[in-house]
Amino acid sequence: MPLVLFCAAVAVALAAVTQPSMADFLIPALAAGLAALVLLVAALRDRLRRRPVLVDGSNVMHWRKGAPSVETLRAVLGLLRRQGYRPGIVFDANAGYKLADRYMDDREMAKVLGLPANRVLVVPRGEPADPTLLSAARDMGAPVVSNDRFRDWAQAHPEVSEPGALIRGGFRDGKPWLEPRQ
Numbered sequence: 546m547p548l549v550l551f552c553a554a555v556a557v558a559l560a561a562v563t564q565p566s567m568a569d570f571l572i573p574a575l576a577a578g579l580a581a582l583v584l585l586v587a588a589l590r591d592r593l594r595r596r597p598v599l600v601d602g603s604n605v606m607h608w609r610k611g612a613p614s615v616e617t618l619r620a621v622l623g624l625l626r627r628q629g630y631r632p633g634i635v636f637d638a639n640a641g642y643k644l645a646d647r648y649m650d651d652r653e654m655a656k657v658l659g660l661p662a663n664r665v666l667v668v669p670r671g672e673p674a675d676p677t678l679l680s681a682a683r684d685m686g687a688p689v690v691s692n693d694r695f696r697d698w699a700q701a702h703p704e705v706s707e708p709g710a711l712i713r714g715g716f717r718d719g720k721p722w723l724e725p726r727q
Contacts, residue, residue, distance in 0.1 A: 547584035554578030595631035598712070599682045601691030602636040602654075603674055606644065608692070609716045613643040615657055617721075621690065621714065622658060624721045632690075633664040635678040640667060679705065688712050690723065 554577040561571035602618060609617040618634070625632045634654075641649025649657070655665040666681075668674045675695060679702040682689045689695075690712045695705045704710050714723040 547581050547588055550581035551578055551585055554581055595626075595629055597685050597687040598625055598630040598632050599678055599685070599687050599689050600625070600632050600634040601674070601678055601689055601693055602634040603640050603643075604691045604693050605714075606640065608714065608721070609719075613640075615644050617716070618658055620716075620721045621723075622660065624723060625690065628723070631664075632660070633681075633687075634658065634660065634666070635674050635681065636665075636667045637674045638668055638670040638672070676701065682710075690714060 554574050557567075557570055558574035558578060561567040561569075561574055600618075600621065605621050606613040606615070606618050608621065622632050622634070636654060638648070641647055641654065644657075649667065651665045651667050652662045654667055655662040658665065666677065668677050675693070675698050678689060679695060679698055681687075683702065683704060688710055689705075692713050692715070694711070695702065699705055712723050714721060716722070
């Protein structure tokens with residue numbers, strides 16, 4: 546939104562400079578453009594400061610009382626954001642059935658979780674999510690939030706045994722907790 550406001554303010558300022566009938570709009574357009582620029586820089590700085598983290602959605606959705614829950618996922622994603630992370634999440638294809646009794650693709654799952662669609666992946670049917678999750682984490686240099694130890698994938702992804710590669714967690718007194726990274 547700050548980018549749209551900035552572009553609109555620049556357009557009005559250019560019109561005010563080139564069209565004498567719009568000269569009265571120059572000062573307000575410049576002020577609006579400056580304010581939008583400040584908001585844009587702040588938004589970009591915030592985005593760059595946040596560290597990437599990937600969430601094993603099919604594991605984390607069971608953290609509260611063992612039952613799969615969208616609220617559990619939302620709570621963990623919120624905690625990650627408050628801790629300065631930029632979370633992405635990967636699911637097995639059957640996650641929608643567990644959460645909503647129907648198949649849910651990336652976009653639907655993103656909408657339910659309040660995340661941008663480009664940060665949610667539901668792997669294709671018949672394909673395990675773990676190798677995709679671990680490869681993405683390796684490529685991004687990001688830790689994985691999960692209580693899974695990924696022993697079946699440790700040979701192909703030895704980084705899972707490195708300190709800080711995995712972040713375990715759960716719920717206490719109805720609130721999510723995460724182990725500190727080492």
